Amino acid sequence: xxxxxxxxxxxxxxxxxxxxxxxxxxxxxxxxxxxxxxxxxxxxxxxxxxxxxxxxxxxxxxxxxxxxxxxxxxxxxxxxxxxxxxxxxxxxxxxxxxxxxxxxxxxxxxxxxxxxxxxxx
Amino acid sequence: xxxxxxxxxxxxxxxxxxxxxxxxxxxxxxxxxxxxxxxxxxxxxxxxxxxxxxxxxxxxxxxxxxxxxxxxxxxxxxxxxxxxxxxxxxxxxxxxxxxxxxxxxxxxxx
Numbered sequence: 001x002x003x004x005x006x007x008x009x010x011x012x013x014x015x016x017x018x019x020x021x022x023x024x025x026x027x028x029x030x031x032x033x034x035x036x037x038x039x040x041x042x043x044x045x046x047x048x049x050x051x052x053x054x055x056x057x058x059x060x061x062x063x064x065x066x067x068x069x070x071x072x073x074x075x076x077x078x079x080x081x082x083x084x085x086x087x088x089x090x091x092x093x094x095x096x097x098x099x100x101x102x103x104x105x106x107x108x109x110x111x112x113x114x115x116x117x118x119x120x121x
Numbered sequence: 122x123x124x125x126x127x128x129x130x131x132x133x134x135x136x137x138x139x140x141x142x143x144x145x146x147x148x149x150x151x152x153x154x155x156x157x158x159x160x161x162x163x164x165x166x167x168x169x170x171x172x173x174x175x176x177x178x179x180x181x182x183x184x185x186x187x188x189x190x191x192x193x194x195x196x197x198x199x200x201x202x203x204x205x206x207x208x209x210x211x212x213x214x215x216x217x218x219x220x221x222x223x224x225x226x227x228x229x230x231x
Contacts, residue, residue: 035220037166044123045158045166045209047220059219095165104220105213107156109177111165 002026002110004096009115012086016119020081022096022112029077030054033099035108036070036081038092038117048094051079053102064090086119093117124149125210127223133200134231141226143193143210149221151191153213157184160207160225169208170195202230 008020022034036048049070050059058070067086072079079096093114100106126144133139145151157170168177170186173193183198197204210223 037220044207044225045160045211045222047211047222050220061219062217100171106154107168107171107211108158108166109168109171111167113165 002098004098004110004112006094006096006112006115009094009117011118011120013121014087014119016086017082017084018086018117020083020094020096020115020117022079022081024077024079024096024098027098029072030074031102033102033104034072034079035097035099035104036079037095037097037108037111038090039095039114040089040092043092046092049081050099050104052104057103059104083117086117088119091117091119123224124214124217124221125212125223127208127210127226129224130227130229132229132231133197135200135202137200139197139200139228141195141197141208141210141228143195143223145191145193145210145212145221147191148216149191149212149214150188150193152215155186155188155193155210155212157186157193157195158209158211160209162206166209197228200228200230204228205230 035050069082096112097108098110158166159169160166173188174186
């Protein structure tokens with residue numbers, strides 16, 4: 001059974017930093033790209049970032065480029081999202097999602113339950 | 122504003138057929154797989170349809186997908202109360218080099 005468990009969310013002040021983690025199990029982690037998708041309160045889904053299975057290729061939405069960094073540790077079956085220079089508009093539930101292939105471009109076949117990030121003073 | 126365009130709402134009575142449209146462009150739906158996600162109230166999204174019309178194991182066959190050119194559709198036949206949810210279309214966009222989502226359609230069972 002595929003399981004994705006996010007952690008690291010919480011309340012942070014504008015301009016602050018936060019690091020999200022997603023622990024994966026139930027599949028061969030290195031064989032699949034991983035992504036982060038967020039959902040602001042009462043809003044729709046917004047793709048944030050994707051990292052290839054090897055970790056060698058990364059993609060970012062324009063809204064987070066230069067502030068967020070995606071990474072993964074294939075020895076620990078875990079992916080991360082380092083979020084810097086946080087803004088109020090980054091407030092959202094952040095979902096960890098498993099991609100269907102080793103590289104980006106397919107679809108998200110499994111999702112975690114999400115972790116809430118609140119940016120407020 | 123979302124790259125993919127969906128109607129904000131759709132509704133029907135139990136047993137009816139409901140269709141949701143998703144309009145994109147040649148850089149996303151026109152050249153990549155289109156997928157649909159269902160988000161029940163208070164829960165995480167779930168893959169509903171992939172590769173235009175394929176259903177993951179466990180998804181009822183009353184859900185079906187189609188694609189024509191730069192547009193796609195999701196149909197729910199024999200609408201049931203448990204189908205009340207938000208539905209999102211999505212695709213990879215080769216020009217933006219990222220995934221794009223529709224704004225979501227809220228389906229209400231009357």
